[in-house]
Amino acid sequence: MxxxxxxxxxxxxxxxxxxxxxxxxxxxxxxxxxxxxxxxxxxxxxxxxxxxxxxxxxxxxxxxxxxxxxxxxxxxxxxxxxxxxxxxxxxxxxxxxxxxxxxWMEGKPVTIIKDGLYELNSLDYMNISSDEFFMELRQQGVEHLGQVRLGILETDGDVSLYFYSAEAVKPGLSVLPSEHRTDYQHVPVTAVYACTRCGHTQLMERQQQAACPRCEQVIWSRTLHHPRTR
Known part of the structure; x- marks a missing residue:
């Protein structure tokens, strides 16, 4: 050879x-x-x-x-x-x-967002991190969960979203990448913050540290509250 x-x-x-x-x-x-x-x-x-x-x-x-x-x-x-x-x-x-x-063959649609909050049972059952949906939400013009009334994971893997009207939008967890969102354990100023795991929102005092009453997560992010622009 x-x-x-x-x-x-x-x-x-x-x-x-x-x-x-x-x-x-x-x-x-x-x-x-x-x-x-x-x-x-x-x-x-x-x-x-x-x-x-x-x-x-x-x-x-x-x-x-x-x-x-x-x-x-x-x-x-x-x-x-x-x-x-x-x-x-x-x-x-x-x-x-x-x-x-x-x-049994194709599964059923699964509710993953309801009233601006992640459905924890659905995420745990599907073994899916909330981060996996952030790109999909951004691609559909979502900036924070407070804009979303209902989100459904379809059997083909698509996510169907139903939105609040501009007047009904409420403070919600930002879905922007980490470089555009700051997370805290001790919040720097008094404001409304969102749990980074489930989206639960609550008013927190400056330098307060708290566990989320919904999922016991201790990481918080400043909420956004403006309506969708498209």
Missing amino acids: SAFDWQRMLLGDFPFLFLGEVAFRAAFAFLVVFVFLKVSGRRGIRQLSLFELVVILTLGSAAGDVSFYEDVPLLPVAMVFVTLLVLYRATVLTMSHSERFSN
């Missing part, structure tokens, strides 16, 4: 015409995945449910293997496609007739 053997590095033992077979296999794999998505009834991907993600990953693995492995025949991949399509259709049909089965 010699160094920088371009035949070995680029094609190995395969003839040059094998590149044409790879192109054909890749086109076949692309067609299989595309047809599956069309036949399954999906109009787009955006957010996949857990069940749909498993189906796509399984199909993608089979399609990837057939694209460039010369010892993987095409018909077994076509059988994988047919089997997954049947399973997908059967599962969707069962889900449409059984709410219990549907909830």
